[in-house]
């Protein structure tokens with residue numbers, strides 16, 4: 001029998017993104033599109049939220065895809081198949097709202113591409129006409145391309161440097177797309193990625209009154225509504241990202257507050273990161 | 287101290303002071319503030335007890351420990367017997383002796399207290415628990431591991447229990463306990479002792495509830511809590527961490543999976559905020575977040591431990607209970623040079639333990655009474671000032687305490703770099719949202735009768751999730767009562 005939380009497979013996607021298949025039978029069975037897990041990578045570790053990017057209940061596995069940005073994401077990225085992740089709790093958060101809306105545009109940016117995959121799949125299963133748009137700095141960042149393409153009716157890529165697909169941001173692509181397809185009635189937009197990208201997409205869709213759902217990534221601790229670290233403002237009301245979200249109506253989200261709150265520990269994160277890299281280098285040079 | 291006090295001077299022994307780290311030193315560390323009684327002090331303190339015919343102290347203890355009985359053993363230096371006496375009613379004396387609000391419970395009722403200071407019941411209770419622990423540590427060095435284990439964590443001799451490990455057989459009835467706080471741990475331990483198979487589900491990565499994530503190390507060392515958790519495990523309880531009931535499993539799924547009775551002890555884990563402008567500015571914490579980062583996640587050891595917590599020169603804590611006091615004293619230990627505790631009533635109405643109010647004051651917490659924040663002002667996203675209004679006390683409200691009323695046009699500002707909101711916690715709805723057939727009151731607490739019975743067959747609840755934020759000993763009492771009622775239910779199936 002497989003041990004719980006054991007990493008079954010690892011793939012390296014581009015220079016800064018790693019994808020793990022982890023044996024987590026209970027979560028694999030329970031998880032729905034849009035939900036996340038909270039992970040601790042070591043005994044002294046912090047609790048970080050990561051989206052369940054894919055799952056297979058029959059095999060008891062889930063996929064998590066991690067962008068290496070700070071200490072914990074780097075530490076986790078250094079895990080190898082066979083290793084066991086000490087703590088995985090979930091599935092947390094509200095599942096994505098899935099219905100047959102008609103035509104949906106699903107936009108993923110950067111590591112935010114990963115969590116769009118289960119949403120694309122379930123939206124398609126629910127009978128929607130799915131237009132998927134993924135964007136990254138360059139072609140190496142266009143992760144999960146094949147899987148997303150397979151489950152989409154239309155599929156587009158964007159890169160900042162033009163190395164693949166549309167040259168520019170996904171939000172620029174969306175403006176073009178809407179202009180060029182005036183006949184197409186879009187019923188819903190889902191955008192997941194960096195705060196600036198989600199905000200830009202909402203700015204594009206607002207004048208058209210296109211309902212746009214975004215998945216927020218505030219700093220979390222428990223992920224169960226116990227601490228309030230994940231406070232966000234939506235429609236002028238304070239909500240807890242972990243239990244009231246992570247998905248919200250993007251036109252109502254206070255993105256400025258979200259960005260600001262993501263900066264709370266910037267200094268501390270730098271300290272932790274530098275210390276980690278120092279130790280890491282020492283080990284490598286030994 | 288050398289002379290045995292003679293009977294008629296017994297009352298003259300002054301209450302024995304417990305050794306403490308001195309305030310200027312202790313604010314520099316997270317070590318325990320109180321160092322405990324020595325053997326001599328404990329015995330001397332026990333001599334203060336009048337051995338009343340009608341010992342009121344016992345009525346004052348929510349779990350009715352035979353206080354007079356255990357104190358008599360201390361007097362005879364029979365510390366092991368004293369501990370056993372306590373354990374008849376309370377399995378966590380090391381914790382209760384430290385955190386019970388004795389001044390409202392056992393010591394409030396103590397007859398000696400009418401004319402003199404009451405007997406230091408809590409300190410004696412903690413002494414016997416610690417005494418056992420020290421002995422155990424010493425013997426553990428000399429005995430082999432297996433034997434040490436069978437003695438169980440806290441003085442319990444498993445062999446003396448109604449259910450010895452030999453009797454534990456497969457095919458036992460399965461029960462589930464949700465939440466590993468004092469209520470859940472007690473209930474699980476009791477059920478295991480009765481011979482049930484018990485699985486304890488805990489949302490966090492560590493068991494103990496508020497005892498690990500809320501109450502700081504300097505008041506309750508985490509090694510004591512883990513000792514209790516190990517003891518519960520040694521009784522055969524299986525603890526499943528990282529399981530959020532309502533998410534990972536629902537109550538109905540547990541029932542379908544063969545758990546025949548369930549106890550819910552999920553506590554009061556929903557932080558309340560003031561609802562004033564500026565509360566989402568950077569640097570404004572709920573006490574739950576602040577304390578969790580520091581205690582559970584060991585933020586005070588950052589960067590050796592990975593979870594950061596903000597350190598700042600001026601910290602304002604809003605509230606007047608234990609949670610506020612713990613936050614304020616934590617802020618000092620994180621290096622703040624000025625810590626305000628802002629409370630809308632006066633010291634008399636403060637719900638915190640008297641001892642902790644005293645400790646906080648000694649450590650230099652600046653208590654600002656009759657004051658309430660009305661706005662938080664910021665700059666570039668970070669908190670800068672609290673706008674406060676002065677209050678005066680009016681007529682008593684429902685709680686019997688005089689209601690604070692704002693004094694018009696009395697607003698003033700306090701510079702602050704961090705604010706910690708510690709105005710109370712409510713019931714977390716993650717579990718109850720997925721079990722609509724468990725009836726709740728208007729605040730969202732589970733409705734349960736005195737035995738813990740809820741509106742759903744086979745499901746019991748107790749502790750803070752039922753009563754709202756209360757005390758450790760009440761939560762433990764509720765867990766114990768519920769275990770008895772669950773046993774009854776499982777035997778009769780009557781609801």
Ligand SMILES: Cc1cc2nc3c(=O)[nH]c(=O)nc-3n(C[C@H](O)[C@H](O)[C@H](O)COP(=O)(O)OP(=O)(O)OC[C@H]3O[C@@H](n4cnc5c(N)ncnc54)[C@H](O)[C@@H]3O)c2cc1C
Pocket residue numbers: 036047048049050051052064065066067068069070071072073074111114115216217218219220221246262263266269270273
């Ligand atoms: C619901 C949710 C789902 C997420 N899913 C994914 C995912 O699938 N893949 C992925 O790579 N990342 C995901 N994130 C973000 C991920 O949790 C953070 O990247 C991670 O915590 C960073 O940790 P670190 O120590 O490596 O970086 P740090 O050094 O801690 O931080 C670097 C930057 O990341 C941001 N950050 C820090 N801590 C958190 C936190 N707890 N939550 C969110 N942002 C944080 C801050 O803006 C910070 O400046 C998700 C976040 C949320 C809230």
Ligand SMILES: Cc1cc2nc3c(=O)[nH]c(=O)nc-3n(C[C@H](O)[C@H](O)[C@H](O)COP(=O)(O)OP(=O)(O)OC[C@H]3O[C@@H](n4cnc5c(N)ncnc54)[C@H](O)[C@@H]3O)c2cc1C
Pocket residue numbers: 385386387464465466467468469470487488489490493494495496497500501502529530531532551552553554555577608609612639714716717748749750751755756757758759761
């Ligand atoms: C900072 C602070 C200081 C305090 N000081 C004192 C004091 O000095 N003296 C005193 O007597 N009392 C004190 N109290 C109050 C006391 O700690 C509580 O009354 C007591 O812990 C309640 O016990 P409980 O078992 O009901 O809940 P908790 O201790 O809250 O435990 C509940 C447990 O359930 C878990 N849980 C919650 N939801 C779920 C779910 N859905 N699935 C699985 N697990 C879940 C939680 O993670 C937690 O571990 C203090 C409280 C705080 C916060």
Ligand code: SF4
Pocket residue numbers: 346347348349350351353376382383386388391392393407408411759
């Ligand atoms: S459990 Fe608490 S109330 Fe009871 S005797 Fe001990 S300290 Fe006093």
Ligand code: SF4
Pocket residue numbers: 334335336337338341342343344353354395396397398399405407
């Ligand atoms: S009431 Fe006080 S003096 Fe009397 S038995 Fe109890 S502890 Fe001793």
Ligand code: FES
Pocket residue numbers: 219220221222223224225226227228229230231240241242243
């Ligand atoms: S992460 Fe603690 S409440 Fe959301």
